[in-house]
Amino acid sequence: MFKKTYVAPFQPSAAPSSGDILYWKKLSSPILLKEVSSIDYIDISPAEPHFIGVTCSSRVQLYHPITRMIHKNLNRFKQAAFGAIFRKDGRLLLAGSDENAMKLFDVSSKNLLRVFKGHERAVHRCAFMPTDNHIVSYSDDKTLIQWDLTTEEMLHKYIGHTDYVRCGTTVDANPNTIVSGSYDHTVKVWDKREKTEALSVDHGAPVESVLVSPSGSLLFTAGATEIRVWDCLAGGRLLSKISQHHKTITCLRFGTNSKRLISASLDRHVKIYDMTNFEVIQTLTYASPILSLGISPNDNVLAVGMSDGILAISKREETPEEDREEREALVQTRRKKAKTFSDFAVTDYGIKEKSTEAEPVYDAYLRKFRYSRALDTVLSDNYLYKDPAATVALFQELIRRDGLKKALAGRTGKSVNKVLRFLIRHLRRPRFMRVLLHVSHVFIDLLAEKAGEDQRVDQLLLQLCDEVNKEILYMTELMEVQGSLEMIISNSTEFSTGPAIMSRSTVPAVKLPPSQRASEAVVVSV
């Protein structure tokens, strides 16, 4: 059996997340709906059919996720409504307002059930407590109040913030905590039982949105252009800072069962992060600054509200299952039209013909030990621009077969230029460099006698020399960077020896990067 020349597949470093890119690409281009003014808040009902609750101006509108039309309209507000959210079962809806009060609605009947009065300023956000019938309101009077849902009774007023409280949340895993984020740059975690402040972290900018991971261990705060990640369990240790936006981040959400973090910003972008390493895996772009964002629990609907009152709802499009059958039917009809059609019954099971991949031309030449011809085939423009890996693989195979000199010798004019052009173009690529450097050595040795004969060849040789010099310069710079980095790392690793120091330090752990050589080594996952 002749074994084919192995052309190493090359995957750019972002390749592993390609699944994610495909996943988010399935969201269709959004349907745009015009609202009267900027959209303050979007919440998607956790229960089927996942109504989209959009708070805008003095009303809350519920959109149906499939038809994407207005389903219900709650407009029992005299002034602007804010931050309407659904309860877990999707039956109750709570919204704050400029009337210094919170209103509770029944979703199905649109009835106004309760009004919670007690704040001195507007209530911008509110939240349901996860286990009992308590709710929390976050107000511009720098306080938050815990209410009893059934009796409309004010249970406790939490005082401590020094500026507007504009965001907050409750934690499913820990029903006794209330999280609030304020324009005084702090995010505070309150203990419901003792009515005290359990934790306070400083975000460094007015906090626009807070989020707590379902396990209750991670706290995400968004303010200005930065998202900060805090470790609640380690007493508010700063774990990471994510700054991928260039304008204020307005909204944070979890996607895909809390495996992804989604942020929306005034810079018109929605970014989706991987929760394990906080790296951006997808960016969505919209037309105007984004104020609010909602995503349904199964990632099927993404609603984005913008400052100019435009609501964009995108739906996930699953490829229909019957697609395959359709295609098969198409094949059947095509067969019937063909002359060779014979009326075989369509059976359940067919034996597939073994499809053999066509052997590349260069392999056919290698089989016959015709090295020079094999090399000729892979020096065409097609390989030069589109598939240089095949050419390099062939070079490598020729080296292995001790046939490189034979293949390169006896070339004149155009074919010399072709080899040189290839070398110039691809010599500096790290994954080709070793092989191509060896090839250049051999080839220049062969060309040495002919130097000065052909002007074009000389020109190309000078170009090649130029490329090599550039690479040397680049390598030197890299070494310098590596040197200075190593100094920093060796200093910082001294601190990280004891686990006790690690847990208290606010410096994020410095990861030892693999050395330059190691990262050069091409890793291929087959």
Added chain:
Amino acid sequence: MIKEDPLKNLEVQVKNGGTLISHRAVFTPDSTSLLVVTGNKILIYNIATSRCTGTIEPPSAEDICNIAIDPSEEDTVLVCTVKGLLYYYRISTGELKLRRHLNLAPKNWTATVILSVDNIVYPNPTNFFILATVEGYPLPSLYSVSETMESPYFLERLCVDIVRNSHSLAFGVGGKFLAAIQEKGLYVRDCVRKVVKKHLYGDRKLTSVAVHPYDWVCATGDDTGRIILWVNSLEQNSPAKTVFHWHTLPVGDLSFSVDGSQIHSGGGECTLVKWDISHVENKRTIPRLGLPIRHVTVSSKSSLTAVSQADNSIKIIDSHNKVIGNIQNITQCYIPEDEKDTVASDSTYGGSRVYQAGLVEDPIRHALVMNGKPGQLQCFSFAEDKHLYDLDITNQNYITSERNKAIPFSDVNHISFSKNGRWLITSESRFEEGSFTETRLKFWKFDSVKQKFSLNTSIDWPHENGVVSLKIQPIGDEDGTLIAATSGGDRRFKTWGIVHDTSIHSKSEWWNCENVGTYRNLAAGPLRFSADGSLLAVSFFRVLTLWTTENHEFKGALSHQRLDEPLRMIEFGNKTCSHLVVCSAHSYLAVWDVIAFSLLWAVPLQVDSLAVDQFSENVAVFSSKNHAYIFRASDPEPIAVYNYVSKSKVLSSVFVSSICTKNTEMESTLLFINSSQELCSFLPKDFQKNDKSASIKYSSNSPIPVTPFAQIVADKTVSHVPKLEKGLQATSGGVGLVGAQIVQAVIESSPHTMPSISFYCEQLLNATTAKINPGERFQEMEKLVLDSHLSNKVKALKFDVDQPENMDVDDTKPSEVVDVLPDLSIIADENISWIHNIVFS
């Protein structure tokens, strides 16, 4: 020590590795079986199934020089040994019919004595010919042996200076025409008319000869690849010649087809060529058969061709040019003829080209894995003595040599299996002086559905100048912390870990470099993991460095001023000796204690191979004089010594799970392979090799036979081991208590990967309420420290070594330790104080 140690009652047996290709295979007249000579016996292989169906073993121990089918009685094979013993065997039953002796020094001869018989042909019932080496002649001579009335075997010398190979003699035309090749030309003889002719052949050297079955025509092959057909060679002085030239390398063997219309030839090109003798241009080639062809035989019926190849296999090819059978014994490593058996770089296991990756046991399938065909690994079942399959590692075509030089091929240097057999790591490299070298590290994952290894990750140039050592951590990979380590010619060692793709859509994993380490810019040597996988020992020139596997922290370096040679082999001990490292350099063997950071003992011994038993504390070393010593790492007194166990250098050795279940006293068997490519084993003297029932039992039983005795041993070790292991853990810093693990988990692991904190609460509370008496622990530690200090004294040399230059032992001072970490007692102190730190801070 046990009174009758089973280790003392072992016997070295050659298990396998006998060559199948020293002689031409012979088809039985009905073409259903193939007779293959290996050493002093004949194996009968069935052609349809490629299985060995029988053995003919002449009573004499000397090697067989050749065999021939009796032309008068078809079911009879004539076996001739090098000493001139002739046996007539019936093939179908394997019974000995007749036994004769060739009188190699007849009375009527005066000066000549036949030293050995090299070849034999048996053209007709009354007369056969032998090639024999005669005193005073460098090359063999041709003798005719005929049955006459007065003496049954009358020897008559016909010709001298016959080429010394098994293709230098051929007969045809119903046994009337004999052809032989000499250094200078061709010798032909009409056996009936007793006409002889010699033809000179110029500068080219003839390599093989074949004779047409019924025409007076013969064919010769030479070292430039030409095949010449000689017509009328008996009648004319310059006979008509036809030249067939396709081969570039010397013609290996020639053979006429049964009807005489074709010549089959093979050689170094690994191609079988079928020539049509009436048309020079009309030829068929069967390319890429694998490795160079040594012999070509054609069957008398059903036109099969048997091709013996350099990798110790025989391929059977039918008339449609299809390979229908493959007879394979243990694959022998192929080295091109004009190359030496050494490698330019010392990155291979035993410094040899043959089996450079050493012997490794596949932990799940209990097979021996080693180098096989170029770029491939062979899997060999030592329980059944059977070649199982080949695993192609490099996936590259074998490039045949050119006329003047061989083309080096990539071969596997190192193999390592993970403990559960799920991962296989190999490193391959191709070295060529002054040219481009290739090194590749490959990670293979066992696919349990397809039951085969599939390539997971391939890393080009993991190290500059090749990989020196490669090992995978001996732990399971359930918790995802499995790492592997390599050291390379670039004076570094690297650790590799599994990366899991975090994508929510598909699960994939691959290996990536985790850490790179160096030590004082010294050349990195072999590396090993400790038995529990917590410690990595890397040798740098003469220094043994220790690193934790968890966070790649440097623990310490061990060296002694008198032990100043680079370390060549290191191994961790097992069971109660798991804190000991056996190191071997060019001229000494030393054992270090990694808990006490001290040298335990050292002996001057040139070690070729070192193996550690997984099931006991035993360590086996093979000295350069081919003695085997079995000892415990803790004690320099060997348990057993075997002298001259091998006739050639021992390349690699390994303890495998026991072959013999009957002998219940041993859980493992020591196997080794030597440079003459023989696989040998240490087996109890009473162990029957052909104990079929035992081997069947073995294969049907669970992989590790649990015998009553093994259970007793296991009980005993359990009672001893925990103490020591606690000590080991103590050095690796503060683990060992339930509470500590929880607190560490809470503090160190990243919060988002943790479950809710309430999950830990109960465990933590339980842990803190559990009674931990620090005093007890402290006492234990103290005792351990004391023990290790006592054993610190270097013990007297007890090895019975036949070397003149004995190292002066009494002078050897207690070890000098470079870069010692805090004393053990300090570690012990810390051990108790960690909880205070956490509680009160």
